[in-house]
Amino acid sequence: MPIQNQGPHFCSDDSDLLSEIMSARRDVRGNRFLADELAQEDIEQIFAAALMAPSVGFSQPWEFITITNRTTKELIADSFFIENEKAKALFQAGKFEVGKLEQYQQLKLEGILESPLNIAVFYNPKNGPVLGQTSMPDMGRYSVVCAIQNMWLKARSLNIGMGWVSILDPIKVKTILNAPQDRELIAYLCLGKVDKVSISPNWKPSSGRKKRHHSRSFFPTATNKIALAHPSIH
């Protein structure tokens, strides 16, 4: 619990639980969603988690548009189908990992129509410079992504599934949602209750590919000495 201006101290059980939630989070698709509406309180909690995200210069450059209307969802789904055909054509042209085309074509990649709640997340750029964004202009977009990751974890902790659909034409989505010209689509999310959350990821492009070694070193120079002194990291 907070003491004066000091934040809470967490114990190792707290930290372990956080890791368990992170580890259990999955990208949920239409084959898992149930049609039941989400409780308003749960939706509020997921948005509250978004607002706890860091944002560069406290700019909070996010905008969330909720979509429950079937007609709107169908228009979005149309964009998915068109973009997915383009993707398939790319992969059929041999530009995809060998032997994965068939697996890809069988995958359910989104849950736009099956999930009761869709949320389009936009970046709303500021007029004029933002503290912390003057040298790295993408920082505002990255703040929005931090909010999305908070939503994803919060949804999972509420046993609610969330999927991020990125096989969409962002300009078409803007048009469908009548977004102002300067907004930029960062993510299109599908949320709903699930029959189950799988343990394994939906998709591993190569069966031989595992979790990456987490850290590496570029520097071939003397400056690397201390970094190399942590062999378990490097």
Add this chain to the structure above:
Amino acid sequence: MPIQNQGPHFCSDDSDLLSEIMSARRDVRGNRFLADELAQEDIEQIFAAALMAPSVGFSQPWEFITITNRTTKELIADSFFIENEKAKALFQAGKFEVGKLEQYQQLKLEGILESPLNIAVFYNPKNGPVLGQTSMPDMGRYSVVCAIQNMWLKARSLNIGMGWVSILDPIKVKTILNAPQDRELIAYLCLGKVDKVSISPNWKPSSGRKKRHHSRSFFPTATNKIALAHPSIH
């Protein structure tokens, strides 16, 4: 606990704890870091949290470079000072919110030298198309940001401070770390034990600015009807 291929079910206390960790997370600067080295086990846990992040097409396009060497940190800090002078010049030119210049100049904005561990996080783009990234090319960068947000939350749960320094020239950082040409700097992180983690954010650009209302609606058309039926969201 997992049942067959099903992930764990979390209770409301679990979800509340997650929100408490999210709420307690802060961007930590040099005025808070202690010089003590971090335990190797804690560092490993923070990297493990990064690897639990979602990545588009399971591409895991992240690379983490740990920096503990004083000389390297000083080179990075030089880039901060140069970029921060540029930022100050922008703000002095009246392009910043009125009355905030003095406050800005007094702010401690980074902890490159004060924190025992710096981590540069790079995006390592794939050759050829990635599933889920063919229509939205920034998805790989956003996957890296999801990993960073996981690190931030995990660090906070371990009572470790983390700050994201974005007032840096990303090309200079690449050069200092001898990163391959195709890598892109997403974040430069400072981690360490802290004397305390403040409750309030370091920086609010306008004292009148509060947490944003979380959701809004663009559509002025009939498609909005159901969305507007959730008055507490819109």
